[in-house]
Amino acid sequence: MTAESLSRRFQEKIDQEIKIEPKDWMPDAYRKTLIRQISQHAHSEVVGMLPEGNWITRAPSLRRKVALLAKVQDEAGHGLYLYSACETLGVTREELIDELLTGKAKYSSIFNYPTLTWADIGAIGWLVDGAAIMNQVPLCRCSYGPYARAMVRVCKEESFHQRQGFEILLTLCQGSEAQKAMAQDALNRWWWPSLMMFGPPDQDSIHTAQSMRWKIKRFTNDELRQKFIDMTVPQAEVLGLTIPDSELQWDEARGHYRTGSIDWEEFRQVLKGNGPCNTERMAARQEAHDQGAWVREAAQAYAGKHRSQTKKAG
Amino acid sequence: MQSEWPLWEVFIRPKNGLHHIHAGSLHAADAVMAIQSARDVYTRRNEGVSIWVVESIHLHASDPDDADMLFEPAKDKIYRHPTFYELPDEVKHM
Numbered sequence: 001m002t003a004e005s006l007s008r009r010f011q012e013k014i015d016q017e018i019k020i021e022p023k024d025w026m027p028d029a030y031r032k033t034l035i036r037q038i039s040q041h042a043h044s045e046v047v048g049m050l051p052e053g054n055w056i057t058r059a060p061s062l063r064r065k066v067a068l069l070a071k072v073q074d075e076a077g078h079g080l081y082l083y084s085a086c087e088t089l090g091v092t093r094e095e096l097i098d099e100l101l102t103g104k105a106k107y108s109s110i111f112n113y114p115t116l117t118w119a120d121i122g123a124i125g126w127l128v129d130g131a132a133i134m135n136q137v138p139l140c141r142c143s144y145g146p147y148a149r150a151m152v153r154v155c156k157e158e159s160f161h162q163r164q165g166f167e168i169l170l171t172l173c174q175g176s177e178a179q180k181a182m183a184q185d186a187l188n189r190w191w192w193p194s195l196m197m198f199g200p201p202d203q204d205s206i207h208t209a210q211s212m213r214w215k216i217k218r219f220t221n222d223e224l225r226q227k228f229i230d231m232t233v234p235q236a237e238v239l240g241l242t243i244p245d246s247e248l249q250w251d252e253a254r255g256h257y258r259t260g261s262i263d264w265e266e267f268r269q270v271l272k273g274n275g276p277c278n279t280e281r282m283a284a285r286q287e288a289h290d291q292g293a294w295v296r297e298a299a300q301a302y303a304g305k306h307r308s309q310t311k312k313a314g
Numbered sequence: 315m316q317s318e319w320p321l322w323e324v325f326i327r328p329k330n331g332l333h334h335i336h337a338g339s340l341h342a343a344d345a346v347m348a349i350q351s352a353r354d355v356y357t358r359r360n361e362g363v364s365i366w367v368v369e370s371i372h373l374h375a376s377d378p379d380d381a382d383m384l385f386e387p388a389k390d391k392i393y394r395h396p397t398f399y400e401l402p403d404e405v406k407h408m
Contacts, residue, residue: 303344
């Protein structure tokens, strides 16, 4: 079959909502786009453990501690689901990890911000996981089967993350003045970076149009961002917190909230590596990778020895 | 030395009486580790009561290009389904 007819048949399948599976023919660019997107997503899950791991030993109660531990363990699991999905496209785990460690692959810019207080753990659950869910729910219908299946699993698990975050903030907001102020401070610092999580505005997003045609993406960055804002503003009211945006207002005609403008220069700087924690995050990943080397080698040596002994016995 | 741990496919039995169902895959040095990791990765919320792991290289799959040849012939054989046969209403259940 000619390349042209293969690619026509491919697009027909996509248009008919037939999922693409690993061994099916796919255009190179589709494969590359997916590898880039899924690996970035996987890296984000893994790096995302760092800001939260920072508070495990200092969680204010055992209840909060087991929840945070479970959440961080989930993030590791989500990273693994995603790496596995990515590997079905013909790239190895080692290559993927290598791209993260050398800085060739990106991860979500949000994880380059520090978790300064306990309220930040609440804000991450509520806002960062809330934004992630907004992004991930439509990805459950992504045209690539393994990615869609991984997303179904991730979304099922992620909803507890957001609720535990909101509960942390709710508790703080019902506490002392100082605790409420801590919650407000966390919202002040995490609000704008959370809005940036949806990526650049549509007119600057180079991948959106093609990804929509391939049904990798179902909504544009701005559409998802707007949905998130509309969902989150009333939740802030429940908490009694103020969104740090003096221009925020309900637009009756559009039926949406209108926000002030997002500082995209800050987003670009964080992506370029100039965020508050970029260096620290990468150093932590590199250190974990290096210090885990002997474990990987020992497990492999043990497995090898075991195999040769079984062979002899047989 | 091989640089990566081999890939394993994980199958989980949700509860006794049901089949093991493919859950996903993971890397592990050997079968014992694959089962331990599968427990951590795929059964954190009571998803199963039993785990199978098989090294992915041992799985053989049909070629997607053969799908028509393999599966098309079954499509027009409606006489393999009970609804193809017409019975009088008096015969209530068969």
